[in-house]
Amino acid sequence: QVQLVQSGAEVKKPGSSVKVSCKASGGTFSSYTLSWVRQAPGQGLEWMGGIIPVFGTTNYAQRLRGRVTFTTDESTSTAYVELSSLRSEDTAVYYCARDRGARGLTAWGRGTLVIVSS
Amino acid sequence: SYVLAQPPSVSVAPGQTARITCGGNNIGSNSVHWYQQKPGQAPVLVVYDDRDRPSGIPERFSGSNSGNTATLIISGVEAGDEADYYCQVWDSSSDQLVFGGGTKLTVL
Numbered sequence: 001q002v003q004l005v006q007s008g009a010e011v012k013k014p015g016s017s018v019k020v021s022c023k024a025s026g027g028t029f030s031s032y033t034l035s036w037v038r039q040a041p042g043q044g045l046e047w048m049g050g051i052i053p054v055f056g057t058t059n060y061a062q063r064l065r066g067r068v069t070f071t072t073d074e075s076t077s078t079a080y081v082e083l084s085s086l087r088s089e090d091t092a093v094y095y096c097a098r099d100r101g102a103r104g105l106t107a108w109g110r111g112t113l114v115i116v117s118s
Numbered sequence: 119s120y121v122l123a124q125p126p127s128v129s130v131a132p133g134q135t136a137r138i139t140c141g142g143n144n145i146g147s148n149s150v151h152w153y154q155q156k157p158g159q160a161p162v163l164v165v166y167d168d169r170d171r172p173s174g175i176p177e178r179f180s181g182s183n184s185g186n187t188a189t190l191i192i193s194g195v196e197a198g199d200e201a202d203y204y205c206q207v208w209d210s211s212s213d214q215l216v217f218g219g220g221t222k223l224t225v226l
Contacts, residue, residue, distance in 0.1 A: 035215065037161075045153075045161065045204050047215040059213060062119070095160055099215075104151035104166035104206065111160055 002027030004096050004109035011115045017084040020112045022096030027107075029077035030054035033099035036070065036081045038092040039111075046092075050099055051079065086116045120209035122218035129224040136192040138221045140205030143186060148207040150188040152181060155220075156201045164203075165190060192223075200225045 007021040022034065035050040049060035051070040058070050069082045079096060094112045097105040123141040130136040140150060150168050153161035164175050168183040178193045192199055205218040 037217075044220040045155075045206075045217040047217060050215070061214060062212070097161075101208070102149050102167050104163045104172075105153070105161070106163055106166075106172065108160040108162070 002029075002098055002107045004098065004107055006094075006096060006109040006112045009113040009115070011117065012086050014087055014116055014118055016086050017082060018086060018090075018114050019080055019082040020094050020096075020114065022079045022081075022109050024077040024079070024098075027098075029072075030074055033101070034070075034072070034079045035097045035099040035105060036068075037095045037097055037105070039095070040089070040092040043092075048081065048094075053079065083114075086114075088116050090114065091116045119212055119214065120207070120216050122205055122207065122216055124203075124205060124218040124221045126219070127222045127224065129226055130192075130195050131226045132195055132197060134195055136190075136195050136199070136223055138190040138192075138203050138205075138223065140188040140190070140218050141186055142188075142207065145186055145188050145207065146184045148183075148209075150181065150183050151206045152179075152190045153204045153206065154199075154201045155204065161204065195223075195225055197225050199223060 005023045030053040033050045036048040051058045053072040071080045096109045098107040100106050152165040154164045155161040164179045165181040169181040180191045182189045202220045204220045
C-alpha cells in the first residue's frame with residue numbers, strides 16, 4: 001500500500017514562492033498520476049492538477065496555470081509542487097494524492113500547511 | 119467549467135440512513151467518487167466509480183448515479199460517520215478534476 005509523506009509547514013511572504021514535497025513509499029511511483037489538492041481554511045477541496053511521473057506529463061487547473069509547477073524525482077520517488085507569486089488566498093493545506101482515474105484518489109498525504117502572511 | 123452541487127449539510131439520527139446528493143449536468147454519464155474528511159485529517163476515499171468500495175470501507179457505504187444526480191448512501195449511520203463528504207468527477211470536456219463543495223454530515 002503506497003504511503004505519501006509530505007514536507008513540513010511553511011510560512012511565506014506575499015509575492016514569494018513555496019515548494020512542497022511528497023515522497024512515495026510502498027508502491028509504484030512512476031506509473032500513476034500524482035494529483036495535488038489544496039484546502040483553504042474552512043473551505044472545500046480544490047484540485048490543482050496532476051503529473052504522471054513516468055512521462056513527466058502535467059495537467060494544471062485552469063485558475064492556477066502560470067503560477068504552479070509540478071515536478072518529480074523518480075530516483076527518490078518524490079513529487080513537488082511549486083507555487084509562485086503567493087498571495088494570502090493561497091493560504092491552505094496542500095495535499096498530494098495518488099490518482100487512479102476510475103478508482104479515484106486512493107491514497108493521500110497528510111497535508112502541508114502553507115501560510116502566506118506579511 | 120463543470121459544476122457539482124452538494125447540500126451544505128445533512129443531519130441524520132444514529133441508525134438511520136443518510137443520503138448525500140451531488141448534482142451535475144448529466145452526471146450519470148460520469149464516474150463519481152466520494153471522500154470522507156474528518157476535522158484535521160486528510161480525505162479518505164469511501165466510494166469509487168459510483169458504487170464500489172475500497173478495501174476497508176464498511177458495507178454501510180454505497181452509492182448510486184443516474185441522470186443529473188449521484189448519491190452517497192450511508193446505512194446504519196454511526197457517530198463516527200460525522201464528517202465532511204465530497205463528491206468528485208473527471209470532466210473530460212476540459213480535462214479537469216472537479217470536486218463538489220462538500221456536505222457536512224451531522225449525526226444527531
